[in-house]
Amino acid sequence: MFGKPACFTLLLAAACAAREPVFDRLWDDPEVQLRIRTGIETNRMGFATLRFTGAEGKPAAGVDVDFNQTRHQFLFGCNIFLLGGFPSPEQNRRYEELFRNTFNFATAPFYWSDLEPEPGKLRFGVDSPFLRRRPPPDLVLEFCRRHNIVVKGHNLIWHSWYPGWLPPDQDEVTRLTRRRFEQIAERYGNSIPIWDVVNEPLERRAGVMLPRDYTYWSMREAGRLFPPGAVLMVNEVTSHWNGARMEESPFYLLLQNLFLRGARVDAIGLQYHLFSERLYKDVLAGKALTPREMLQALDLYARFQKPLHITEITVPALPAGPEGEEDQARLTRNLYRLWFSHAGVEAITWWNLADGTAAPGEDKWGGGLVRQDFSPKPSYKALYDLMNGEWRTRVSRNSGSGSVLRLHGFYGDYEITAKWKGKTVRKAVRLSRAGTNDFTIRFE
Numbered sequence: 001m002f003g004k005p006a007c008f009t010l011l012l013a014a015a016c017a018a019r020e021p022v023f024d025r026l027w028d029d030p031e032v033q034l035r036i037r038t039g040i041e042t043n044r045m046g047f048a049t050l051r052f053t054g055a056e057g058k059p060a061a062g063v064d065v066d067f068n069q070t071r072h073q074f075l076f077g078c079n080i081f082l083l084g085g086f087p088s089p090e091q092n093r094r095y096e097e098l099f100r101n102t103f104n105f106a107t108a109p110f111y112w113s114d115l116e117p118e119p120g121k122l123r124f125g126v127d128s129p130f131l132r133r134r135p136p137p138d139l140v141l142e143f144c145r146r147h148n149i150v151v152k153g154h155n156l157i158w159h160s161w162y163p164g165w166l167p168p169d170q171d172e173v174t175r176l177t178r179r180r181f182e183q184i185a186e187r188y189g190n191s192i193p194i195w196d197v198v199n200e201p202l203e204r205r206a207g208v209m210l211p212r213d214y215t216y217w218s219m220r221e222a223g224r225l226f227p228p229g230a231v232l233m234v235n236e237v238t239s240h241w242n243g244a245r246m247e248e249s250p251f252y253l254l255l256q257n258l259f260l261r262g263a264r265v266d267a268i269g270l271q272y273h274l275f276s277e278r279l280y281k282d283v284l285a286g287k288a289l290t291p292r293e294m295l296q297a298l299d300l301y302a303r304f305q306k307p308l309h310i311t312e313i314t315v316p317a318l319p320a321g322p323e324g325e326e327d328q329a330r331l332t333r334n335l336y337r338l339w340f341s342h343a344g345v346e347a348i349t350w351w352n353l354a355d356g357t358a359a360p361g362e363d364k365w366g367g368g369l370v371r372q373d374f375s376p377k378p379s380y381k382a383l384y385d386l387m388n389g390e391w392r393t394r395v396s397r398n399s400g401s402g403s404v405l406r407l408h409g410f411y412g413d414y415e416i417t418a419k420w421k422g423k424t425v426r427k428a429v430r431l432s433r434a435g436t437n438d439f440t441i442r443f444e
């Protein structure tokens with residue numbers, strides 16, 4: 001009946017303005033959006049040539065075709081630290097269901113202190129004693145084999161989660177570290193294709209006994225022990241790679257040193273944990289890691305001509321509740337689109353699937369994609385819609401008067417269903433960034 005007071009209107013307008021983060025305006029930058037759009041189409045999609053033949057190899061025209069993607073070539077992952085780690089069977093079932101329906105890539109824990117809590121007592125087997133957030137590697141492999149999920153081992157050496165039983169003698173520590181590398185390479189070198197060999201070397205704490213020149217030593221040893229096809233990485237935190245100092249950034253200089261000395265580094269791991277409320281607010285306010293700065297940093301590390309992995313992602317949902325969850329979803333969607341668009345990036349790994357499952361001290365950020373009761377947050381829906389909607393190809397066509405059909409799709413595995421003159425042929429193919437992508441479907 002009565003109009004709202006002017007002061008109320010002004011307050012409401014101010015509140016709405018405060019809820020519209022600066023990063024939205026930064027992400028709407030036409031140059032940034034053009035690069036993302038063209039990058040996704042150029043780097044993540046290709047053309048498949050389908051050739052249809054009938055009896056005696058004669059061309060077959062008028063073929064009805066369904067060309068449906070079943071799996072991405074790009075690796076979309078999460079750590080799998082809570083496999084079998086919940087108190088009830090129903091919770092474990094729900095976790096497994098969410099994981100296998102969402103991801104094709106899993107990071108398995110290989111933290112030394114928990115994999116070998118006492119000298120020589122290794123927790124490799126499925127019957128190993130339970131430790132929260134540390135499922136035995138054999139259990140992870142069993143699950144991932146069933147569901148066609150690629151596994152990464154994390155990590156071979158790190159100054160944290162380091163065994164307290166190691167002696168204060170560098171030569172003996174070196175010997176025991178080599179033995180650990182040898183045991184893991186012998187058991188998992190042919191079944192786990194990707195490894196974070198050295199984790200966070202630039203965060204090294206004083207007082208931790210490590211092999212001399214341990215980053216170079218570790219990459220050299222891993223290169224000697226693991227098969228040529230394994231992907232061996234150095235993984236580092238955001239503050240050391242964000243590109244603020246370009247070629248003088250600490251991580252860039254470390255990698256340059258390793259390459260100049262002939263160390264085997266097959267891929268580069270870049271973390272993205274926003275474990276600081278100040279940093280998170282700076283990102284939302286456009287004061288840190290803007291889209292342009294992120295692209296600039298990725299371009300910098302791509303100069304090494306090695307695949308880039310975004311290895312550990314925590315985007316908080318702050319404040320707790322719907323407002324923070326919506327901000328988390330918007331930022332997450334924007335970041336994934338940017339990372340997916342970049343030619344150098346081959347994998348993106350969210351860190352903790354569910355709220356309340358992070359490491360102690362890190363579980364206060366609400367950084368899961370789902371809540372503690374496994375109900376999806378807006379960020380989960382945003383990613384699921386990208387990975388299984390916007391970035392998944394499903395095409396139905398008729399070849400018309402010709403016997404050749406060219407189809408455009410995202411790289412990955414496909415099932416072709418072709419129908420012609422009452423005959424149906426199904427064929428599994430892979431549309432690959434490096435492949436010829438020329439497929440023949442025969443109606444016998």
